[in-house]
Amino acid sequence: MRLERRTETPLALVLSAPLVAVAIALALSGLLIAIAGANPFQAYYEMVKGAFGSRLSISETLTRTTPLVLTGLAAAVAFRSRLWNIGGEGQFYVGALCAAWLGHSIASVLPAAFAIPVIMVAGMIAGALLLLGPVILRIRFGVDEVVTTLLLNFIVLLFVSMMIEGPLKDPLAFGWPQSVAVNNDVMLPKLLSRSRLHIGLLIAITAAIIIFVVQSRTVFGVKSRAAGLNAAAASFAGISLGGTLLVVACISGALAGLAGAIEVTGLKGYVTLDLSPGYGYSGIVVAMLAGLNPLGVVATALFVAIVFVGADSMSRAMGVPSFIADVIVSISLLTMLVCLLFTTYRVRR
Amino acid sequence: MTGQPVLELTGITKRFGALVANDDISLSLNQGELLALLGENGAGKTTLMNILFGHYTADSGEVRAFGEVLPPGRPSAAIEAGIGMVHQHFTLAGNLSVLDNVMIGTEGLGLFTSARRSARRKLAELAERFGLEVDPDAMISDLSVGERQRVEILKALYRDARVLILDEPTAVLTRIEADKLFDTLRTMTETGLSLIFISHKLHEVMAASSRVVILRGGKVVAERNTADTDRAELAELMVGRRVVRPQRQDQRAGDTVFSARNVSVMQGDRTLLDDVSFEVRSGEILGIIGVSGNGQATLGKLTCGLAEATEGDLTFDGRTARSFTPRDLVESAAGRIPEDRNTEGAIGEMAVWENSVLERISEPRFNRRGFVDRKACRDYAAELIRRFDIRGATPDTGTRLLSGGNMQKMILGRNLASAPRFIVANQPTRGLDEGAIAAVHTELLAAREVGAAILLISEDLDEVNALSDRIQAIVKGRLSAPVAASEADSRRIGLMMAGIWETDGEA
Numbered sequence: 010m011r012l013e014r015r016t017e018t019p020l021a022l023v024l025s026a027p028l029v030a031v032a033i034a035l036a037l038s039g040l041l042i043a044i045a046g047a048n049p050f051q052a053y054y055e056m057v058k059g060a061f062g063s064r065l066s067i068s069e070t071l072t073r074t075t076p077l078v079l080t081g082l083a084a085a086v087a088f089r090s091r092l093w094n095i096g097g098e099g100q101f102y103v104g105a106l107c108a109a110w111l112g113h114s115i116a117s118v119l120p121a122a123f124a125i126p127v128i129m130v131a132g133m134i135a136g137a138l139l140l141l142g143p144v145i146l147r148i149r150f151g152v153d154e155v156v157t158t159l160l161l162n163f164i165v166l167l168f169v170s171m172m173i174e175g176p177l178k179d180p181l182a183f184g185w186p187q188s189v190a191v192n193n194d195v196m197l198p199k200l201l202s203r204s205r206l207h208i209g210l211l212i213a214i215t216a217a218i219i220i221f222v223v224q225s226r227t228v229f230g231v232k233s234r235a236a237g238l239n240a241a242a243a244s245f246a247g248i249s250l251g252g253t254l255l256v257v258a259c260i261s262g263a264l265a266g267l268a269g270a271i272e273v274t275g276l277k278g279y280v281t282l283d284l285s286p287g288y289g290y291s292g293i294v295v296a297m298l299a300g301l302n303p304l305g306v307v308a309t310a311l312f313v314a315i316v317f318v319g320a321d322s323m324s325r326a327m328g329v330p331s332f333i334a335d336v337i338v339s340i341s342l343l344t345m346l347v348c349l350l351f352t353t354y355r356v357r358r
Numbered sequence: 359m360t361g362q363p364v365l366e367l368t369g370i371t372k373r374f375g376a377l378v379a380n381d382d383i384s385l386s387l388n389q390g391e392l393l394a395l396l397g398e399n400g401a402g403k404t405t406l407m408n409i410l411f412g413h414y415t416a417d418s419g420e421v422r423a424f425g426e427v428l429p430p431g432r433p434s435a436a437i438e439a440g441i442g443m444v445h446q447h448f449t450l451a452g453n454l455s456v457l458d459n460v461m462i463g464t465e466g467l468g469l470f471t472s473a474r475r476s477a478r479r480k481l482a483e484l485a486e487r488f489g490l491e492v493d494p495d496a497m498i499s500d501l502s503v504g505e506r507q508r509v510e511i512l513k514a515l516y517r518d519a520r521v522l523i524l525d526e527p528t529a530v531l532t533r534i535e536a537d538k539l540f541d542t543l544r545t546m547t548e549t550g551l552s553l554i555f556i557s558h559k560l561h562e563v564m565a566a567s568s569r570v571v572i573l574r575g576g577k578v579v580a581e582r583n584t585a586d587t588d589r590a591e592l593a594e595l596m597v598g599r600r601v602v603r604p605q606r607q608d609q610r611a612g613d614t615v616f617s618a619r620n621v622s623v624m625q626g627d628r629t630l631l632d633d634v635s636f637e638v639r640s641g642e643i644l645g646i647i648g649v650s651g652n653g654q655a656t657l658g659k660l661t662c663g664l665a666e667a668t669e670g671d672l673t674f675d676g677r678t679a680r681s682f683t684p685r686d687l688v689e690s691a692a693g694r695i696p697e698d699r700n701t702e703g704a705i706g707e708m709a710v711w712e713n714s715v716l717e718r719i720s721e722p723r724f725n726r727r728g729f730v731d732r733k734a735c736r737d738y739a740a741e742l743i744r745r746f747d748i749r750g751a752t753p754d755t756g757t758r759l760l761s762g763g764n765m766q767k768m769i770l771g772r773n774l775a776s777a778p779r780f781i782v783a784n785q786p787t788r789g790l791d792e793g794a795i796a797a798v799h800t801e802l803l804a805a806r807e808v809g810a811a812i813l814l815i816s817e818d819l820d821e822v823n824a825l826s827d828r829i830q831a832i833v834k835g836r837l838s839a840p841v842a843a844s845e846a847d848s849r850r851i852g853l854m855m856a857g858i859w860e861t862d863g864e865a
Contacts, residue, residue, distance in 0.1 A: 242701065247717055
């Protein structure tokens with residue numbers, strides 16, 4: 010048995026790859042659920058019910074989807090140009106911290122209609138700046154950005170910890186490590202009353218559409234794709250690799266930073282060290298499951314959100330550890346990588 | 359001295375989707391024979407050899423080596439049976455030494471000791487016996503293409519190959535290197551090895567082989583003893599019709615379009631180009647001939663806008679500079695045909711239309727306020743396909759699916775479509791078949807006729823002779839003085855390529 014490269018990949022195969030990957034991941038995780046002593050089918054039923062069973066659970070799932078769409082886009086944009094941005098988590102936090110600070114300080118100076126966009130843009134700039142460092146090091150000295158972006162995540166977390174226990178500490182939080190709170194005026198409007206769902210979801214979906222158009226229709230999209238696919242041919246054609254990479258880095262970092270800013274101004278109102286249950290890392294899974302397609306990211310972000318939200322109620326109903334959500338998402342990444350292999354190669358006996 | 363069949367292929371058929379790459383092919387190789395497998399690109403030669411070596415599995419048919427049936431799809435079985443393969447694209451690790459590359463895979467992973475000493479001895483012995491000198495401690499990345507090929511052959515011999523298959527062994531070699539290779543191969547057959555070499559070059563098949571099998575469209579169309587045939591017959595059998603390369607007509611050259619003055623290019627303390635001067639005039643082709651690895655790649659990069667002169671300067675389009683960017687060149691109507699169409703010339707994963715416009719995508723005709731005008735791009739690509747006869751392509755075809763010749767026509771087309779004043783053609787026909795070579799030559803000569811200044815960098819003496827008005831040789835990064843084509847006989851060019859030329863005043 011051996012692998013042969015396909016001459017072309019049928020569209021049906023591209024679309025079915027993530028579905029097959031998820032199905033296999035659920036089957037494998039089902040084994041673990043069975044080992045934990047529950048009926049997998051019932052467990053998955055509880056999971057879906059937990060994610061979609063009520064108005065509240067649907068709104069919770071969509072709330073959870075919002076940051077995942079943005080961090081997923083951040084990874085998808087970068088990966089398409091072979092920029093391995095593993096620092097989504099750090100960029101998320103600097104965006105969040107920036108939003109909390111501005112939301113606290115400028116809300117009294119600026120009208121909300123003006124302050125909200127300023128906060129969003131500031132979060133994006135913060136995320137972009139954080140990624141620029143590693144990318145400049147890569148362009149200039151060939152430093153591997155996988156290492157630098159990954160390690161920056163830990164540095165950023167320590168920095169956030171320092172800020173929320175120091176200069177940005179909320180004096181009203183009874184000593185809890187928690188940042189100052191965003192002024193209520195600059196909190197994002199709700200999308201659905203009596204829920205936590207906010208208009209961040211619409212911003213995220215809009216971002217996905219914009220990225221899709223930029224990638225598929227613009228000159229920059231063609232150039233960045235060329236640079237990712239074949240750097241030698243792209244520079245031969247006069248495309249500046251460094252310049253393209255810098256722009257890609259700005260977009261990617263900005264998306265992750267925006268995710269953090271939205272999470273703060275849409276949902277939590279302040280920054281704590283558990284603001285993100287690994288949105289930056291989950292974004293990588295979301296992007297890979299989507300085959301790096303920006304519109305696909307919306308769908309796969311929803312899937313990951315279902316797993317996370319649903320797993321909580323599954324664990325309550327079935328007594329299965331809720332860590333199973335992380336297992337399902339992680340296995341999905343692995344099975345997706347295998348499925349991607351089969352979209353470019355076929356098996357020959 | 360040929361004897362028993364050492365290798366027999368019977369009824370090999372292999373399909374890729376709708377394409378029948380090999381259609382019921384049978385052939386045999388005798389002991390001590392040098393068999394040529396002749397055919398154009400896409401005739402199925404490489405597929406057949408990959409089946410033989412176990413890289414592919416045939417849909418039907420069987421392979422016998424020394425009388426034993428080889429299990430399909432297992433290269434390790436082929437190696438054990440004494441079959442060695444030298445691929446067209448080398449399979450060497452650039453960051454390891456020659457010795458390491460030769461030894462790779464021959465030792466168990468669990469061993470703590472490595473038989474490097476005996477391996478070194480065996481390697482030296484093989485190199486000595488077959489005249490394949492190479493420094494066992496040299497890094498692969500420091501070797502020339504010709505030397506790398508020697509390592510590939512040594513690698514096969516080291517594994518005790520008794521049958522050696524060489525896939526287009528001369529595709530990356532000069533005539534001189536190729537002649538040397540064939541001398542080596544003949545020595546090998548004399549010691550009892552049996553060889554198959556895949557080729558589409560008639561002269562080398564005529565010169566080297568003892569028997570030739572001709573493939574066309576996945577079928578064996580003929581088999582000849584080399585002594586009983588001639589080039590014309592082989593050409594017709596291979597192509598299926600007569601192909602004639604175009605002739606260069608005399609014409610007067612105009613003004614200088616592109617020139618280099620005392621250019622040196624250094625990389626660290628290595629001198630890649632050493633005090634090089636040339637000028638290319640309107641309506642002429644300046645041929646740069648040389649053995650591979652003598653600075654052609656750097657010269658190509660320099661003139662294509664990818665390298666900078668450390669000393670000296672270039673003049674083009676009224677500007678004198680150390681370097682031009684690819685963009686400068688494209689905007690000043692320079693056409694650039696890169697040395698390697700797969701890595702630099704085109705992006706396989708992109709569509710033909712994207713590759714057609716890649717260099718010009720920022721121009722207003724394809725770019726509407728940052729958005730790609732897809733219709734304009736597709737129309738442009740369709741025009742190239744029509745005008746330059748790019749077969750098997752639509753604007754939306756994946757470029758990877760084009761044959762080498764058609765990919766080259768696309769690259770040529772996108773450069774020639776806008777009436778360039780200056781053209782760099784770096785190895786423009788490397789690896790192409792007869793039909794495609796004739797097409798490329800015709801296009802280059804047509805561009806010359808309308809006044810383009812063409813810098814032809816080539817390792818193919820026939821090509822340089824046929825196309826060039828003036829010829830300079832490149833040796834170790836230095837250029838000889840130009841010689842008019844009318845004064846250049848093969849002896850003189852041979853001497854020039856060996857680095858012997860009259861240096862005026864300097865010596």
